[in-house]
Each structure stands twice: as structure tokens, then as C-alpha cells.
Amino acid sequence: MHEPALSPESNDSFNDQIRIVLVETSHSGNIGAVARAMKNMGLGNLWLVNPASFPDETSYARSAGASDVLDRAHVVSSLDEAVADCVMVMGTSARGRKVPWPVIPPPDAAATAVQQAESGKVALVFGRENHGLSNEELQRCHYHIHIPSNPDYSSLNLAMAVQVICYELRMFYLKSLEEGESRPYLQPMVAPGDEGWDSPPATxxxxxxxxxxxxxxxxxxxxxxxxxxxxxxxxxxxxxxxxxxxxxxxxxxxxxxxxxxxxxxxxxxxxxxxxxxxxxxxxxxx
Incomplete structure (x- = not known):
């Protein structure tokens, strides 16, 4: 069986404030794939609501080196328990509802999550592989996040959906570095004269x-x-x-x-x- 990769404690405040919540994941391999997607984008706070199987070797194998995210994962029995201490809850939804609910696209969701994380914990909730979140679960969310995929083939793999949201969080975070003293990672290098180019522009x-x-x-x-x-x-x-x-x-x-x-x-x-x-x-x- 897998040995823990690191201490469950983390000093990364951004990582601690924003959590990814998976509800009743049926395939443990998807949990590992989600952990990989999160670590790719610098996130590691994973919460699992009543997973069918975790931890197991399949989840660690699919994590492809993100075992530390799985080591730190919180397993709880209900969505209420996963979001009880959060000031903002956003749930992903691919279909319309009879009762209209505030819906935002991934970039706006990332901006809202980062801003709200300054005052408390934020949960981004993803549903089951076969039918997502229930109406009752979605009604526990302040916002619904809609990923504008192809309407003729809109269903996303769980890890893909998490990757999209985590990517937007990563981009918003990196852009925010422009306001500080750090050099942003988003500085383009596309032509002579840009920082990092190996030869000066021709006169x-x-x-x-x-x-x-x-x-x-x-x-x-x-x-x-x-x-x-x-x-x-x-x-x-x-x-x-x-x-x-x-x-x-x-x-x-x-x-x-x-x-x-x-x-x-x-x-x-x-x-x-x-x-x-x-x-x-x-x-x-x-």
C-alpha cells in the first residue's frame, strides 16, 4: 500500500483557502486524475464526499506523482460537512434548472473564488461522473459554474472539468502577481527584443x-x-x-x-x- 509522501500540514494559504470538493466519486482512478490536475495548477486541498473507494492503489497510480494531494485529502460523509466552514460555495452544472440560479463562466468563477478566499474558505464542488450534482446539492451553492463546452457533446470527464477550473484559478493567480514585485509567469516571448530572446532585433x-x-x-x-x-x-x-x-x-x-x-x-x-x-x-x- 502507498506510503504518505509528506506531512498533511501545509503553509500555502491560497491552497488552504480554496478547496476542490468531489461528491460521491464512483471511480477511484478519477480521484487520482483530479489530484494530478490540481497539482498541475498549484492546488492541493482536496475534499471527498462519500467516495465509492478511497484510498486505493488505483487512485495513487492515476495521480502520476500527485500522491501528496491524495495524502492530504479529507474524506467526509456529506456535502454539508465539506462546505460547513466555507464563506463561498460554487458548484459545476452542465444543464439548466427550472429555478434560475446565478451562473458564471470559469474565468469569473476563478476571480470570485480568489477574491472571496481573502475573507474565508471557498469550495468548488463537482458532482458524480454519471449525473453531476443533484438539484438539492446545487441549491447549497451561491453560484453555478457552467463550462461552455460543445452543446452537441457537452459531457466532460470529471478530471477534465476540474482541470478547466483549476487552470482559470492558476491564470488569475499569476495575473495577480503583476500587482506585486514578482515577475509574472505570463510574460510573453514572441519576438526579438522580448526578455529571454537569444539575439537582438535586426536594425x-x-x-x-x-x-x-x-x-x-x-x-x-x-x-x-x-x-x-x-x-x-x-x-x-x-x-x-x-x-x-x-x-x-x-x-x-x-x-x-x-x-x-x-x-x-x-x-x-x-x-x-x-x-x-x-x-x-x-x-x-x-
Whole structure:
């Protein structure tokens, strides 16, 4: 049988305040999959209401390394017991009800949960695999959370549903770091100049040098005629400008052009030779 991975005590206040509650889970493997989904998103406070089987080897096997979440799980006999000390309770629901209830999407649910967690404990409740939460259970919730899945195939696996909500909680938490001194994990890196990129952006002069070399190479291999240019060069400029090249990329491309000219038996200009020399220097630094 599994040995506990760590002490049941945790100093993570965010983790302690927000709990995931599973009601009458019939397959213990789903409990393990939920634990994995929670740990992926930095959560670990799991409550189980009258599970069919827990703990067992299947749940630990499906947790794939999130055994600490299972070690700390609270097993109770009723939903009332699981949420008794909570100031906010939200339950997932995939279908409409005869009596309208406040319904919010996952991003709003995450924002509400984090905000309410500042004043007390918050429960996010998930129902049974085959028919979710009962009307009576849903009436114990302040809000219903609706995941806007495909209406023609809306049923989500339990762990998938938990993953969606935990992901939104994670995103809201990370965005909140922007208000503090910590560097947010959501900082994008998509182009030269962004933090973490490995080469500076190419300057306008470097790009123009490449365009001149590129056009000359097309002329040298009889692909382009300057006296009948049409829109070829303009379109190629648009392509490369859209790419927002860095200095290393420009130098690599100029090295390719020089190799094409050499293979065609054409001597490049002094400007092209200078570009080749720079490219050789960069290759030596790689």
C-alpha cells in the first residue's frame, strides 16, 4: 500500500483557502486524475464526499506523482460537512434548472473564488461522473459554474472539468502577481527584443542590407528582372518584415544567399562579402 509522501500540514494559504470538493466519486482512478490536475495548477486541498473507494492503489497510480494531494485529502460523509466552514460555495452544472440560479463562466468563477478566499474558505464542488450534482446539492451553492463546452457533446470527464477550473484559478493567480514585485509567469516571448530572446532585433540598416543581397541573388540566378519587377520584391519585403527578424537570422539568411551565389559561380559584392564575414563570426559563436 502507498506510503504518505509528506506531512498533511501545509503553509500555502491560497491552497488552504480554496478547496476542490468531489461528491460521491464512483471511480477511484478519477480521484487520482483530479489530484494530478490540481497539482498541475498549484492546488492541493482536496475534499471527498462519500467516495465509492478511497484510498486505493488505483487512485495513487492515476495521480502520476500527485500522491501528496491524495495524502492530504479529507474524506467526509456529506456535502454539508465539506462546505460547513466555507464563506463561498460554487458548484459545476452542465444543464439548466427550472429555478434560475446565478451562473458564471470559469474565468469569473476563478476571480470570485480568489477574491472571496481573502475573507474565508471557498469550495468548488463537482458532482458524480454519471449525473453531476443533484438539484438539492446545487441549491447549497451561491453560484453555478457552467463550462461552455460543445452543446452537441457537452459531457466532460470529471478530471477534465476540474482541470478547466483549476487552470482559470492558476491564470488569475499569476495575473495577480503583476500587482506585486514578482515577475509574472505570463510574460510573453514572441519576438526579438522580448526578455529571454537569444539575439537582438535586426536594425533597419541590417534588414536593408539583406534585401539588397536578396534581390541581387534573385537577379544572379535569373529568377528576377529589375527592368520588369512586378510586385515580387514588394511581396518578399512584406514577408520578411512580417517575420521581424533578429540579427542572427539576418546573418544566416545572408550566408544562404552567398552560398547560392557561390554555387551559381557568381562573385558577390563587397557588401555581400562583409555580410558573409559577419555570418561566419556568428556561426563561430553558436
Amino acid at each position: 533597419a540598416g541590417e534588414v536593408e542590407g539583406f534585401f539588397g543581397h536578396f534581390e541581387q541573388t534573385l537577379v544572379d540566378v535569373n529568377f528576377h528582372r529589375r527592368d520588369n519587377p512586378r510586385h515580387l520584391i514588394a511581396r518578399m519585403r512584406r514577408l520578411f518584415q512580417r517575420a521581424r527578424m533578429d540579427q542572427m537570422e539576418v546573418n544566416i539568411l545572408r550566408g544562404v544567399l552567398s552560398s547560392i551565389q557561390k554555387a551559381a559561380g557568381i562573385q558577390g559584392s563587397k557588401e555581400q562579402s562583409a555580410g558573409n564575414a559577419q555570418d561566419s563570426q556568428n556561426k563561430g559563436q553558436e
